[in-house]
Structures are given as structure tokens and as C-alpha cells.
Amino acid sequence: MRFCTVVNCMDGRVQLPVIKYLLKRFNVDFVDSITEAGPNLILSEQKDHVLVRSILEKLKISVENHNSVGVAIVGHYDCTKNTASKEEQIVHIQKAIQLLRQQYKNLEIIGLWVDENWEVQEIQGT
Numbered sequence: 001m002r003f004c005t006v007v008n009c010m011d012g013r014v015q016l017p018v019i020k021y022l023l024k025r026f027n028v029d030f031v032d033s034i035t036e037a038g039p040n041l042i043l044s045e046q047k048d049h050v051l052v053r054s055i056l057e058k059l060k061i062s063v064e065n066h067n068s069v070g071v072a073i074v075g076h077y078d079c080t081k082n083t084a085s086k087e088e089q090i091v092h093i094q095k096a097i098q099l100l101r102q103q104y105k106n107l108e109i110i111g112l113w114v115d116e117n118w119e120v121q122e123i124q125g126t
């Protein structure tokens, strides 16, 4: 069994598109899901230490116990918690990626944007 991990928003609209994308993207059987409201904002700001620690703890379980082969951090259109523009949210995703890369240097960590049609775009140049 091959796993990857997603740090996704809890918004129900983004679950299936992101999981479907990641099954192919990392050629995995399962996607471990860590969900919060606006996780790209949480990991970018690092103001709420309890939430940051909670996300990192779950990610550790996925990496160590499921040998996750890759991690995706998600931002999306019409997010209730992260009301920033797409451009700003992409910056949040990039900062979140930097944080996760400090922890997991050998893991592929990517950013995803889910647009107004609930289609997934991989953020290039991260």
C-alpha cells in the first residue's frame, strides 16, 4: 500500500477533487487527509501554535507509519477561513511548503490551488 498526505481545508467541496488529483499525481493507493479550516493560512502565519503542532503531529504519523511518498498543501477559491485573494493564498501555500520542507527535506512537497470550477491546479515554481 502506497500513501501520500494532504493538508487540506475542511471544506467538503475540495475533498474529492484533491484526493482524485493526488492519487494520480503521486501514484498512490490512499491519501491520508489532515484537515483544518484554511490550513495554508495557519501554516503560513504560524500564529496558532496549537493548530500548527496538531497538523505537524498528524503529518508525522502519516510519514513515519504510512511511509508517505509526498505531501500536498491546499488553498482554494471561496474559502471561509482564508478570505485572501488567489495570489495571496498562493503566497500562503508557498510559505507553508517552506515550513514543511524544513521538517522533511527528502519528501516531495507540492502546493495545490482549487479554482472556482473545483478543478485542481498544481502551483508551479515552488
Ligand SMILES: [Zn+2]
Residues within 6 Å of the ligand: 009, 010, 011, 037, 038, 076, 078, 079, 080, 081, 082
Ligand atoms: Zn477553505
